[in-house]
Structures are given as C-alpha cells and as structure tokens.
Amino acid sequence: MPGLEDLYREIILDHYRSPRNRGELPTPPALSAEGFNPLCGDEVVLYLNVDAEGNVTDIKTGGQGCSISQASTSMMGAAVKGKSIAEARQLITAFKALMSIHESKLEGGDATAATEEAIAGVRLGDLEALQGVVKFPVRIKCATLAWNTLTQILDESDSA
Amino acid sequence: MSIDLAAIRAEFPLLKRKINGKRLVYVDSAATSQKPQSVLDAMDNYYTTQNANVHRGVYTLAEEATSAFESARARTAKFIGAQDPHELVFTRNATESINLVARTWGYQNLRDGDVVVLTEMEHHANIVPWQMLSAERGIIIRWIPITSDYRLDLSDIDALLDGASLLAVTSMSNVLGTVNDLEKLVAAARSAGAKVLVDACQSIPHDPVDVVAWGADFVAFSGHKMMGPTGIGALWARRELLEEMPPFLGGGEMIRDVRKDGFTMNDVPWKFEAGTPAIAEAIGLGAAVDWLSAVGMENIAEHERALTEYALEQLTSAFGDEITIYGPQTAEGRGSAVSFLFNEIHAHDISQVLDEDGVCVRAGHHCAKPLMRVLGVPATSRASFAIYNTFEDVDALVEALHKAKTFFAR
Ligand SMILES: Cc1ncc(COP(=O)(O)O)c(C=O)c1O
Numbered sequence: 389m390p391g392l393e394d395l396y397r398e399i400i401l402d403h404y405r406s407p408r409n410r411g412e413l414p415t416p417p418a419l420s421a422e423g424f425n426p427l428c429g430d431e432v433v434l435y436l437n438v439d440a441e442g443n444v445t446d447i448k449t450g451g452q453g454c455s456i457s458q459a460s461t462s463m464m465g466a467a468v469k470g471k472s473i474a475e476a477r478q479l480i481t482a483f484k485a486l487m488s489i490h491e492s493k494l495e496g497g498d499a500t501a502a503t504e505e506a507i508a509g510v511r512l513g514d515l516e517a518l519q520g521v522v523k524f525p526v527r528i529k530c531a532t533l534a535w536n537t538l539t540q541i542l543d544e545s546d547s548a
Numbered sequence: 549m550s551i552d553l554a555a556i557r558a559e560f561p562l563l564k565r566k567i568n569g570k571r572l573v574y575v576d577s578a579a580t581s582q583k584p585q586s587v588l589d590a591m592d593n594y595y596t597t598q599n600a601n602v603h604r605g606v607y608t609l610a611e612e613a614t615s616a617f618e619s620a621r622a623r624t625a626k627f628i629g630a631q632d633p634h635e636l637v638f639t640r641n642a643t644e645s646i647n648l649v650a651r652t653w654g655y656q657n658l659r660d661g662d663v664v665v666l667t668e669m670e671h672h673a674n675i676v677p678w679q680m681l682s683a684e685r686g687i688i689i690r691w692i693p694i695t696s697d698y699r700l701d702l703s704d705i706d707a708l709l710d711g712a713s714l715l716a717v718t719s720m721s722n723v724l725g726t727v728n729d730l731e732k733l734v735a736a737a738r739s740a741g742a743k744v745l746v747d748a749c750q751s752i753p754h755d756p757v758d759v760v761a762w763g764a765d766f767v768a769f770s771g772h773k774m775m776g777p778t779g780i781g782a783l784w785a786r787r788e789l790l791e792e793m794p795p796f797l798g799g800g801e802m803i804r805d806v807r808k809d810g811f812t813m814n815d816v817p818w819k820f821e822a823g824t825p826a827i828a829e830a831i832g833l834g835a836a837v838d839w840l841s842a843v844g845m846e847n848i849a850e851h852e853r854a855l856t857e858y859a860l861e862q863l864t865s866a867f868g869d870e871i872t873i874y875g876p877q878t879a880e881g882r883g884s885a886v887s888f889l890f891n892e893i894h895a896h897d898i899s900q901v902l903d904e905d906g907v908c909v910r911a912g913h914h915c916a917k918p919l920m921r922v923l924g925v926p927a928t929s930r931a932s933f934a935i936y937n938t939f940e941d942v943d944a945l946v947e948a949l950h951k952a953k954t955f956f957a958r
Pocket residue numbers: 578579641642643644671673674718720721722747749750770915
C-alpha cells in the first residue's frame with residue numbers, strides 16, 4: 389500500500405505553495421494554451437516566448453487545481469525555461485514515459501525498451517519526485533495536464 | 549418510530565469492506581448509494597430463475613419476466629406518488645430522462661426565441677440538453693440566480709418566468725444541499741403558463757416525494773442514487789403530455805405496427821422504451837423502492853437530518869474559519885450533501901488523504917460547473933449521507949480532516 393509520503397513529496401508541496409513562473413505574457417508574441425481536466429476541473433494556462441533559434445526564452449503559468457497538477461506545472465516551467473524546443477520535447481517524452489513505466493509495472497508488465505530509452509539520457513531532476521504519482525492511478529492525469537498543454541502549444545507552433 | 553441502524557447497515561454487504569485496513573466510511577451517497585442485499589437478490593433471482601425477454605413470449609418464463617418488470621414499474625410509480633403506473637417511463641438514468649424531454653417535448657414545442665428557465669445550481673444533466681436545444685433551435689435560456697446564503701433568489705421570479713415555456717429545476721442541489729421551494733416555483737411557473745420539469749435525483753432517495761402534490765409536469769430521477777442498480781432511471785410525466793409527445797428512439801417495443809411505408813406507435817409508456825430494456829435493473833429498482841418503503845421515508849429523512857445537523861455542527865466547531873461550507877449553514881431546508889473547502893487545501897488532496905482512512909468523499913466540480921463559477925471555486929469536497937451512515941461516520945470524517953490539516957501543514 390503506497391503511503392501519502394510517496395505522493396506528496398516535500399519538493400512537490402514546495403512547488404505547490406510557491407509556484408515558479410506564475411503570471412502571463414502578452415500574446416502575441418507569446419504562444420499560449422489552456423488545458424483542462426474535465427473530470428476534476430483542474431486548469432492550466434501556459435505562456436511561452438520562443439526566439440528565432442527555437443529556444444524557450446520565457447515561460448509563465450497560470451491556472452488552478454490540486455497540489456499535483458499545480459506542482460507539476462511549476463516544475464515543468466522551471467525545467468523547460470531556457471531549453472530549446474527539441475529539448476523540451478525530449479523532456480515531455482521522458483516525463484510521460486516516467487508516468488507510464490510505473491503504470492505498466494503496476495499492471496504486472498515490464499517497462500518497454502522504448503520508454504526506458506526515452507528516459508535514458510534525459511535529466512529529469514526534481515521532476516522525478518513526481519514518480520510517486522503513478523502509484524495513485526487517478527492522479528496521473530493531474531500530473532500530466534501541464535505537459536499535455538505544453539505539447540499542444542508546441543504542436544500548434546509547428547503547424548503555424 | 550425509530551430505526552435499528554445496526555440492522556440496516558448489516559443489509560449492505562459493501563459496508564463490511566475495509567479500505568487500507570480501515571473501516572469503510574462511505575459518505576458519497578449523493579454520487580451513488582450502496583445497495584442492500586434485497587436489491588442484489590432480486591436481480592440475481594431474475595437472472596437465475598426468470599430470465600427471458602419482456603413483452604414478447606407467451607411461455608411461462610417470458611410471462612414471469614414481463615410481470616416482474618411491469619410490477620417494478622408500478623411499485624416505483626406508486627413510491628413517487630404517481631396514480632397511473634403508465635405515466636412512468638423507464639430510462640437509463642436521470643440524464644436520459646431529461647434528454648428525452650428535450651428531444652421529444654422540446655423539439656415539438658420549442659422554437660426560436662422560446663424561453664427555458666434554469667437555475668444556477670443545476671447539474672450539467674439539466675443544463676446541457678437545453679443548451680443543445682438552444683444551439684439547434686435558438687431557444688433562450690434564463691437563469692434563476694442564487695443568494696449569498698446559497699438559496700434560489702426568487703425576488704425576480706415572475707420577471708424571469710415571464711413568457712417562459714419551461715422551468716427546469718432541481719428539487720435539491722447535489723452540491724449545496726439546498727432544498728428548493730417547489731411549491732412557490734411551480735405556482736410561479738403555472739401563473740406564467742410554463743411547464744415544470746423537476747430533477748428529483750437528490751430528493752427521491754432522501755425525502756418522501758409526491759409528484760402529484762408537487763404539481764410538476766415532468767420528474768426525472770436515477771435508480772442508482774436510491775439504493776437501486778445503475779443503468780435504470782425514470783421519467784414521470786402527466787399522461788396527456790406523454791400521449792402528445794413524439795417518440796424518442798425508434799425500434800422494437802415502441803411500435804404497434806410497422807409496414808414498408810411507416811409505423812404506428814405503441815401506447816404510453818412503451819412508445820418511449822425502444823429496444824430490450826434493462827430488465828434486471830428495473831426489477832432491482834422495484835426491490836429498492838420496496839426497501840426504502842419498508843424502512844420508511846419519514847424515518848430516512850429524520851435520520852439524515854440528524855446526521856446533517858451533527859456534521860454541520862462538528863465541522864464548524866472543529867475547524868471554525870478554516871472551513872467554508874458551501875450551502876445552508878444549518879439543517880433547515882437542506883438535504884444531506886455538505887460541500888466544503890478546507891484550509892485552502894485543494895479538494896483532491898483532501899480526498900486523497902481521507903482515502904487513507906477509508907473515508908470516501910467526492911472531490912471536484914460535481915457536474916455543476918456554472919455553479920462552481922458562481923461560487924468562485926474550481927472544486928469542493930463533498931460529504932453526503934444516507935440512511936446507513938452513523939454519527940461515528942461523521943466523527944471519522946472530522947478526524948480524517950484533522951489528519952489532513954496536520955499532513956499539509958508539515
Ligand atoms: C441533481 C442531479 N441531477 C442529475 C444527476 C445525473 O444523474 P445520472 O448521472 O444518474 O443521470 C445527478 C447525479 O449526479 C444529480 O445529482
């Protein structure tokens with residue numbers, strides 16, 4: 389039986405209480421998207437400034453929700469700021485793999501080689517604190533909301 | 549009359565479950581109730597001894613199945629005070645019942661510029677079907693606002709209902725617990741010439757209900773919130789309305805005759821029940837209303853009122869300003885759903901910590917997002933009580949909240 393301490397790690401509560409990069413950026417030039425978790429009403433709003441070289445020069449976040457969704461948003465912003473879009477995409481893949489590896493282990497399976505590979509070589513740092521979330525399957529959507537919203541922005545900017 | 553709570557609890561096999569090694573404290577009955585053994589037995593008995601399709605065969609089994617199904621309809625109708633069992637249409641749930649009204653009566657009677665009046669405390673089930681009709685037909689939706697003490701603001705009711713075709717209102721808010729003054733609402737709608745639909749999901753399991761005394765035209769409810777199974781609900785409507793309404797879904801059962809060039813409809817209520825119905829579930833609902841009647845709705849209302857009073861007292865005396873209760877602050881004019889925000893801790897996080905102690909509360913927007921926007925909160929926690937809950941359940945809730953407070957204060 390996973391304990392609450394697995395879920396609510398200190399660093400998560402810290403990001404929840406003092407979210408990094410809160411605020412807004414003027415659009416345009418900033419790219420922006422809103423993500424909703426229709427099940428529970430959690431909301432995430434992201435603003436991204438991307439320069440001509442494809443680097444994320446600034447990021448601001450808004451929204452409201454539980455400690456997991458808001459901490460994940462804050463940690464994601466801190467991790468992505470200053471990175472290139474390609475690096476940001478790697479982080480997204482690695483983070484989502486982190487969420488699904490444990491999911492498949494819970495179901496009695498083994499992590500696939502592909503997801504292991506997605507994580508290998510990507511420094512997740514503080515984000516690894518969120519891995520306890522996968523032991524609480526209904527909360528995985530809280531943790532991935534910000535990341536899906538980021539994917540949405542990057543995909544839209546690709547097609548623009 | 550008083551009730552034997554231990555005996556009642558013993559009838560619910562699920563209440564014996566442990567969660568994380570702890571006694572289960574199920575305080576989420578507004579979402580769905582637990583089921584007594586008699587309901588489970590009735591469904592099991594149908595499948596093990598009577599299973600056959602209804603309204604089709606002449607053999608013994610088919611006849612038994614049909615009569616069990618129709619008897620469940622008659623008992624359910626009687627339970628809500630309907631005089632004619634054929635005024636009760638079986639549906640999957642309250643949501644389908646309301647959609648049925650919007651799709652049949654609504655399509656037949658509402659056009660561009662016609663007005664449907666809702667309230668700010670409706671469940672999405674009593675909002676979205678009207679918004680769909682608004683998008684397709686150009687009907688106009690007006691909203692009865694709520695007051696700062698979480699009741700309907702009826703000060704402008706006549707103006708809001710002026711020229712309206714329908715008032716669609718919940719009898720009790722699943723978020724606030726507020727019990728609405730149907731007498732006043734129905735009278736106002738009548739004098740404006742509007743029909744009235746009552747979403748009775750949260751009243752029928754908890755209070756004696758008489759749809760005829762309400763004076764409503766349509767009443768929708770779900771079986772699973774009233775000790776019955778999922779997959780069965782009902783729409784009650786006055787016979788003349790049902791007679792005039794066009795059918796809902798087309799297929800078997802709802803026809804009298806079909807030829808290459810068309811069909812003729814079956815009688816009410818079957819004309820609204822296309823296809824093989826949820827037979828076992830209807831029979832389960834019949835057993836549920838028998839169970840509720842045997843305990844007595846007055847007894848149920850009295851016990852739940854005592855629990856609600858105790859919960860409101862305990863929560864406010866234990867936590868004072870740390871807790872905000874969204875809903876009437878006393879047990880007067882309210883039901884047993886108690887929504888709250890605690891210590892600025894998000895409802896999900898509260899719910900997660902409470903789960904460790906086997907305490908099941910609902911967290912979220914409770915399918916009432918327009919109301920949540922009015923309240924200015926993204927989510928609340930909600931405890932809701934049923935006849936099988938005890939004062940110890942309330943104590944367990946309070947204790948678990950103390951634990952949540954300590955946990956998040958670390
Ligand atoms: C007031 C109210 N109306 C409608 C519904 C919808 O019920 P169902 O999902 O069973 O159709 C609910 C259930 O949550 C409710 O509480």
